[in-house]
Amino acid sequence: MKIEAFKIKMLNFLTKREKACKAEHPSDLKEAFSKFARGGSQMNKDQLLRFIVEHQGDNIGGEEDLDKIVESFLVARSCSSSSRTRSARFPDVYNKQGLTLNDFVDFLLLHDFNAALNDKVHHDMNAPMSHYFMYTGHNSYLTGNQFTSESSDEPIIEALKQGVRVIELDLWPSKSSTKDGIKVVHGRTFTTPVALRTCLKSIKKYAFYKSDYPVILTLEDHLKPKHQDKFAEMAFEIFGEMLYCPKTESLTEFPSPESLKKRIIISTKPPKEFQQSDSISKSKAGPNQCETPDEEFWGLELSDSVSKLTEDKGNARDADRENINTSNNIPNKQGVLPYKHLITIHGGKTKGSIKDQLKDDTKVKRLSLSEKKLKSASESHGADLIRYLSNLFERYHISILDNTHCTLTQGLIEIVILSRFTQKNILRVYPKGERVKSSNFRPHLGWMYGAQMVAFNMQGHGKSLRLMQGMFRANGGCGYVKKPEFIIRTLPHDEVFDPKKQLPVKEILRVKVYKGDGWNLDFSPTHFDRFSPPDFYTKVCIVGVPSDCVKKKTSVNTDTWYPVWDEEFKFELRVPELALLWIEVKDRDKGKDDFAGQTCLPVSELRQGFRSVPLFDPKGKKLNSVKLLMRFKIETLNNLSISLI
CATH class of the missing domain: 3.20.20.190 (Phosphatidylinositol (PI) phosphodiesterase)
Known part of the structure; x- marks a missing residue:
């Protein structure tokens, strides 16, 4: 009986695995391919260039730069055993026929060409x-x-x-x-x-x-x-x-x-x-x-x-x-x-x-x-930090208020002290x-x-x-x-930023989780479940000022190493400059859910369009093959006159 039960479980495992490999591509990917390939079954160089510039919003020099991208793609793809399409065929026919839908999706999954973040220093580094x-x-x-x-x-x-x-x-x-x-x-x-x-x-x-x-x-x-x-x-x-x-x-x-x-x-x-x-x-x-x-x-x-x-x-x-x-x-x-x-x-x-x-x-x-003093002060929004800084500066013969008349609340005094101090x-x-x-x-x-x-x-x-x-x-x-x-900087009316104030929505971020790939390469077949493929789901959270923090998650994609969720989430952000997008994939289990990868991305740096998002282990080390294919859309609202205090 034990042998028969084992055979049944193994047959079930192989059946589910075969089924998982046949998952269809999300409709958005098929529609984008069809649009830029003009309804054809292959996408040529000119069409790929147009997709990169118009849909992804990426700036490349022209066909010469595109040739370098394609060449790098071919090398990366031929070295990647995660590709389930015919990589040996691709170099020979690309110049004649172009990318198939499978080729196109594999291209989108390569982080080197479709990263969610700019990998170059681009902030002004000449300020104090x-x-x-x-x-x-x-x-x-x-x-x-x-x-x-x-x-x-x-x-x-x-x-x-x-x-x-x-x-x-x-x-x-x-x-x-x-x-x-x-x-x-x-x-x-x-x-x-x-x-x-x-x-x-x-x-x-x-x-x-x-x-x-x-x-x-x-x-x-x-x-x-x-x-x-x-x-x-x-x-x-x-x-x-x-x-x-x-x-x-x-x-x-x-x-x-x-x-x-x-x-x-x-x-x-x-x-x-x-x-x-x-x-x-x-x-x-x-x-x-x-x-x-x-x-x-x-x-x-x-x-x-x-x-x-x-x-x-x-x-x-x-x-x-x-x-x-x-x-x-x-x-x-x-x-x-x-x-x-x-x-x-x-x-x-x-x-x-x-x-x-x-x-x-x-x-x-x-x-x-x-941390303890700052947290206590921020939670009470005033008195604790004023008391602590008063004691501190009293030791230095400093008066916090200097006997001046102040109409601000204790909470705003706290914010003024901290914010103005950190300006210089x-x-x-x-x-x-x-x-x-x-x-x-x-x-x-x-x-x-x-x-x-x-x-x-x-x-x-x-x-x-x-x-x-x-x-x-x-x-x-x-x-x-x-x-x-x-x-x-201090704002026009001598105000400073108050992170606890309820502000109007400044930006809408739409995050779509399409699919994941690479777990079969980085984890053993029995790492998550002994007799069946994993049951993956993705948590998508915003961490920032209190009013922006929110948690969401996809449905569970059962019995597959190649999950396809195709689910979108909308986040209304009041202070997107301080918002972080935290992503974590887990395997649903009867007991504690198993960790399957995580990453965290600054919202203000996200590149729009289809993006490959590599995942990391619990210690922050990048997993070799595991990645998500996602899409980011950002809509900035016309709130130019918003006060931040």
């Missing part, structure tokens, strides 16, 4: 760095969790290969016998250290593997001045001319990414400010006053927050003397500038009132907020300390308020990291994405 979202890592050296994992240069290398532009290193004095005396480690945890020299060498080697735009090293500096000088020596020795040193200590405006191509930039708190902030915090804090919960959880993790040194008074006096000796701008005997003159992006202290800061063009800086300065948002397993938060929490550096654990795979990866597929994947103008 504060005008860009930056692909940012958190504790970039950790291989796993935040408490017991190993530190290594391997996660740094992997991040740089993916296009991450901001690498974080925690620097501590090393008690080992190594000549450099500096280690990289997550302090006050059980993580193992890695030598700073190892990290810097790997950064030099892979910094511009994916992108030529600048790499920023954010340093959590726990070093004494003599070790800071050692860091400066190592940085000059290893990076050489790649290391950017600003000509002035206080920049009035950050340089542009374009002007800093192939350069490495240092961001940390200058040494003198570090010590001054220590004395300020000690004078403000009572003997029993505790740190904030995040800081208490991890100890002194953040050098760009109000910090306090752990050295005793004698060591502090020694450090002061050492700092005085190295604080001038004179290179040492090896031609190395002092540590503080390596710092381009200053973290930490501001002076004067917040009112003056919004008008002051003399200094730009970086400020860090924890850099805001970094980092994961809360409780994320011991290196998970991440929703990145829009920071992006909506203009935060340039939303710092993520790149080893913390999950939906949040997929959204981050999706955002930075924009602008050719160079790691810098120009912020929308309404976030960069």
Whole structure:
């Protein structure tokens, strides 16, 4: 009986497989082919060129460029075993007859010719760095969790290969016998250290593997001045001319990414400010006053927050003397500038009132907020963030409101502070300390308020990291994405963008999911189901400002490795500039549905027409063969007078 049952299941499997291979092409594809082939059974070169220009909206030079595309298509197609049509016949007859319908569909499925995104850098890269979202890592050296994992240069290398532009290193004095005396480690945890020299060498080697735009090293500096000088020596020795040193200590405006191509930039708190902030915090804090919960959880993790040194008074006096000796701008005997003159992006202290800061063009800086504080503030829409920033700036002798009369609500005060700060300065948002397993938060929490550096654990795979990866597929994947103008600049009536306001619909996005292909090549026959082909369905979601977020999904396409859904979804978008299209394919199962691929695409970058959309594994690695054939249509509504607050 068992043998007979097995035979029946196998026969059922083979029958379903044969049936799956005979699925018809979606009607839209057949209609487009018929239209441009003028009702014929083949599409010639001229007709294909017209289809590419008129239907796809792609610009190609003419027949010569088309010949190159066709030649590349032939090579790719002949090498692809996923093609179920006669690839050997195609090169011989194309010039005489042209593309058949099957050839045409195979052409559409090739990502190289029908990608959903532009793979070239196309944003204006000459604006100040504060005008860009930056692909940012958190504790970039950790291989796993935040408490017991190993530190290594391997996660740094992997991040740089993916296009991450901001690498974080925690620097501590090393008690080992190594000549450099500096280690990289997550302090006050059980993580193992890695030598700073190892990290810097790997950064030099892979910094511009994916992108030529600048790499920023954010340093959590726990070093004494003599070790800071050692860091400066190592940085000059290893990076050489790649290391950017600003000509002035206080920049009035950050340089542009374009002007800093192939350069490495240092961001940390200058040494003198570090010590001054220590004395300020000690004078403000009572003997029993505790740190904030995040800081208490991890100890002194953040050098760009109000910090306090752990050295005793004698060591502090020694450090002061050492700092005085190295604080001038004179290179040492090896031609190395002092540590503080390596710092381009200053973290930490501001002076004067917040009112003056919004008008002051003399200094730009970086400020860090924890995810926890920013989330709490955004949810309460006002009071929490005002309270936190008031405490922070009070330590710096700053009044948030400067005793001025203000008619704004607390929520709008919050938005004004964050948005105006990020118009010139850099805001970094980092994961809360409780994320011991290196998970991440929703990145829009920071992006909506203009935060340039939303710092993520790149080893913390999950939906949040997929959204981050999706955002930075924009602008050719160079790691810098120009912020929308309404976030960069104050609006005509001195307003700022409020992501929580219900806005009119600005754009309608229509997404059609036609079919999928390639699972039979990347997965074993029994990966999803032992005795039958998979039952695939596709989730299509928008993630952005709260009013734009929506989830939809196709029907289940049963018993096939080659699903055809042919279903369309309509999304009404209020802030398309911040919207991400998240796509995930799953296999329906009796228990938990099986993962079958995912991707995330920035809506503002989508190319209209029929598009091949490759899918990725849960960690963001591109699957070799799996792809969806989709269509994108975008209709922009005439809402030019819409206020964004």
